[in-house]
Amino acid sequence: MSVLEQRLPAVDTHDDLPLEYAHEDDALRIFGFWVFLVTDMLLFSCVFATYVILYRHTNMGPTPTQLFDVRGFTAETLILLTSSFTSGIGTYEMRRGHRGALIGWLMVTWILGACFIGLEVSEFVADVASGATMSRSAFLSAFFTLVGMHGCHVSFGLLWMLCLMIQLGVKGITHVTARKVFIVGLYWHFLDVVWVFIFTVVYLIGELS
Amino acid sequence: MSEMGLRRLRRLGVLAAVPLLCTGCGERYFILNPAGPVANVEKNLIVLTFVLTGIVVIPVIALMAFIVTRYRDKPGNTAPYEPEWSESKTLEIIWWGIPILIIAILGTFTVRDTFRLVRPPVASGPPMTIQVTSLDWKWLFQYPGQNIATVNYVRIPAGRPVEFVLTSHAPMNSFWVPQLGGQEYTMPGMAMRLWLQADRPGTYFGSGANFTGRGFAHMRFNVIAMPSADFDRWTQQVKRTAPPLTTAGYKALEQQSVVGQLQYSSFPKGLFEQTIRTDGGMYMKQKMETATD
Amino acid sequence: MPASVTNFATHFFVTGEPMIYGADVAIVLVSLAILFVLTYFKKWKWLWKEWLTTVDHKKIGIMYLIAALLMMFRGGVDALLMRTQLMLPNGRFLQAQHYNEIFTTHGTLMILFMAMPFIFAMFNIVVPLQIGARDVAFPYLNAISFWLFFVAAMLLNLSFVIGGSPDAGWVSYPPLADLPFDRGPGENFYLLSLQITGIGSMATGLNFFVTIMRMRAPGMTLMRMPLFCWAVLSASVLIIVAFPALTAALALLLIDRVAGAHFFTMLAGGNPMMYVNLFWVWGHPEVYIVVLPAFGVFSEVVATFAKKRVFGYASMVASMMVITVISYLVWLHHFFTMGAGPGVNSFFALASMIIAIPTGVKVFNWLMTLFRGRIRLTPPLLWTLGFVPNFAIGGATGVMLAVAPADYQYHNSYFLIAHFHQVLIGGTVYGMIAGMYYWWPKVFGFLLGERLARHAFWWFNIGFYVCFLPQYFLGYMGMTRRIYTYPPGMGWTTWNFISTLGAYMMGIGFILIAANIVQSALHGVRDTTGDPWDGRTLEWSLPSPAPHYNFARIPTVHSRDAWWEMKEARRRGEPVQESTEPLRPIHMPKSSGRPFILSVLFFVFGFGMTFNWYVMAIIGLLGVGICLVLRSFEFDTDFYIPVHEIEETEAAYGRS
């Protein structure tokens, strides 16, 4: 919705770019979203730093090794990695113009994401039931906040995807919906990267301690 | 002129000169009047930075004054006008270069002294240790070697390096005795070390420097440096005359309040270590390098 | 009245001091007066249509400007209250608690609700015009940024009458600001209002980064861009990378406070130092965020009023980029005295000093721009010239602080207070006021009178030195900051007294600025040419105030100082290729009430969280979510201005 007639000063030879870049306005938003991801990445890195500083401060409560369940977090990781892949396929199908396949793959992604959240919530519930609450120790504060923050991001992504599936159903693949799908894809892959680091820094290193 | 008139005149003169004297006479400019080796190192650095930054700042201001008077847009101003002149390699090199040089010099001294100050000052006598706890809103000093404690003032032997071990059992504060040396934070659950030494006997102003709430403004204390013999006499006297610091007494001190100067003939064993541990000290993994004797 | 109600009321409303009752009454009266005026003059609809729903960057800029001036007044009154209390030893004007609340709100307001909106005012007013664009990249987001800032400012200011203000300093270090030591809602007000405005600021940084990178007029390569835009670009990059750290620090402290977590408590393994660390990861870049745009303003002003190209353009750009990167790597210099070890202190001390090098380069280049120019001492240049010595001294004292062992002596003393006021006021405030005088005619269509402007400048500038130079001496005398009183006999009295006089002089300067604005609004000289200063950059090619689509035809740029070159060509009588392209319909974003509503819902959320009224907080948050979903389903967000309307508007300006 910005100033669309206006051409970029830079070369504009990208006529082979996919539909979501076709309009200046959409290209701007994709660019803007990348920049947003940078801010989000820094936000996560601050919380990661805090976790690393605090994860040995267990206040004689449960330690990471005691708390984490290898099968649980491995399953979460594989599910999320797969959902990243299916959302990638979605983008691929979108670029081929297959609306049905796109919605289908988004659906699969959505279900995988929901399973991930389900597993995470049940993990949290079990922890809390065993007395490992946020106020038990600095380690647990940091753990719940870091992992929970990622979980909130994923849940937000689910809501967003739901909106998009409806819009795709109503409007089909237009330059607007295509751009939105592409952006939500970026978001989803980004969350996957963050999870890989949660998997590594929180769970695997936790197993080591 | 009568005696009276003269005195009045002199008083007037002194009054008028107060602002000037304040800058000149200096007793009260603690930082510029160090009374120990640590503060002296810091003062020398301060003088050095003053000179080095002055070298650029004063010319900058003078240059600006010159340019603005010379190149005013007034009819009849014959000063050259070169609207297109906008590049000069030489000039650019000069003003990238000079600051780099200055910063290099300053940086060298900074690093040298930063490392120097973590070591005890050159010992002119055996070091001693004093444990400092900042409370809301008072300072507790424990003398592990002497097994006495004081509140809101501390006595030290002059001419001996003193290792202040700092912690807090309240919000973070900062322990600062400007004439003896710069400050360091007191933090709950941690023991930080600050080396200070007074070269000559005297009373030195000290205060908390990091805000801790309503009573913060009253967290001042004196550091009284005295000859070793006097110091020993004083400790003996405290041992004889002061009440002991009991656990209950410490509990009372912990409460938020502003108090005057107090002294105690003893304190519960391990009180300082206990305080640190309950506030999270067990997470400080570092090995203790023993510096005390 | 039932006892429970009275009890609630006494806890909810701040009570106790006449000053607060006075403020309560004043706020109620002013609000009623505003409501009355709006109703009486039937301005509600106008307010809604023209302002509350606008997405026009120029109007948003004006709103930021007004807000910044108001907040400068509020923060300045705080400052005068503090100075009055400190004028004499054992002052009894304010109590400890009250004093603590005042310096906390003073610092917080001045940096986050005065300096930030002031720079955003300049971003909004100037950037699209300078790069030849019709708006920013995301106008709707821009409106959201403004309204988030606005409701956050309201939230913080509300704390003065409801619940109590934060009182742990603008840095609000735990454990002092954490639960056992601070139960009251004051700290929550701080956390939530900063969190909300922080989100808005991040969005603004993103917005202007994208705008500058992608929306420049054809031919305007990066190296042909006005230096102000470069400054905005570097400030935006810093906002993007620094504000997340603030968000994280505040969020963790908030979680401590509302969910009983132990990030920064003294118990259960919390580590308060991590807050200090995260706060300054943001805090240091923040001070450069507010000063870089001021640098940009100075670059424009010296070139215009020396009638000369800016000197050393390339090294100006280079120095800004160096500052951007290095200023991210110096944060520890705010806590040298935490004792992190000599290696750490040395590294951060060196990094801090290195910043002096590129900054110095900029100072010299400004001076060389004036050198062999033809200097017109207009108000914008006056503020710029006032800035140079100020910043040279303030920067030099910054370098003195960066010398770690020396900082052990300066830290938290009045020397530090003097340093940062000298760079914040001498740098940021002078820069923003210079910018305000410079672009005022472009925004409002009339000039600010010079005579009053001169008086205002001299009162403020001389007052500044009278106020803050003594504070350096106080630092050397061992006076620490944040003390509400001090005893006589320390030798501090004289300097404090003088300092307070200086503060009043600055107050007079501020009043004169306000008078200057009012007087010129009534009797000011109209700017009919659109180019009152004989400017160099594209914004001066437009009529004042600019039409809401800015450029009827997007200009093509062939060099730096694009407008100056066009005028030169015309003066030389060269055939100017006036664009003969026919006008085309202009595509513009539609106004929307949603940014305002969304922000109000954020306010509801913040207010609920502040008082731990979670139902209210959840309602607010749900509302925010609904707004976002609604936006996602909105496809009709823009419209075209037809050619005949453009023609009419241009004709009204006397242009074709």
Place this chain on the structure above:
Amino acid sequence: MSTHQERLQQPSGEPSHHRQHGITLPVIGFVLSIILTLIALWAVMNRVLGAGSLIALILILGAIQIFIQLFFFMHVTESKGPNWHAWMLALGLVFVIAIVAGSIWIMAFGALSY
């Protein structure tokens, strides 16, 4: 978003301009990411190295995964105009390292222990 003039491209669905982004890329990316994850898990569960080098190893594996997502899924090289987002991303990564490494360095205190 309404239509506009000459630059509008109808949603065509013709696959021609996506040659470079065939289905193979996501598949390779997926397989790689799974393999890397399992290697990390295996290495930790079996303690194949000392703690220090193990941590270094799994962090490196994680870092590789960033690039997998960026290049195989997120099309980081695609952009209209110069690729500024990649620069911003790189700068962001530098600062991420500054925050994390810096904080760890700073917080490794030289305090006395009791």
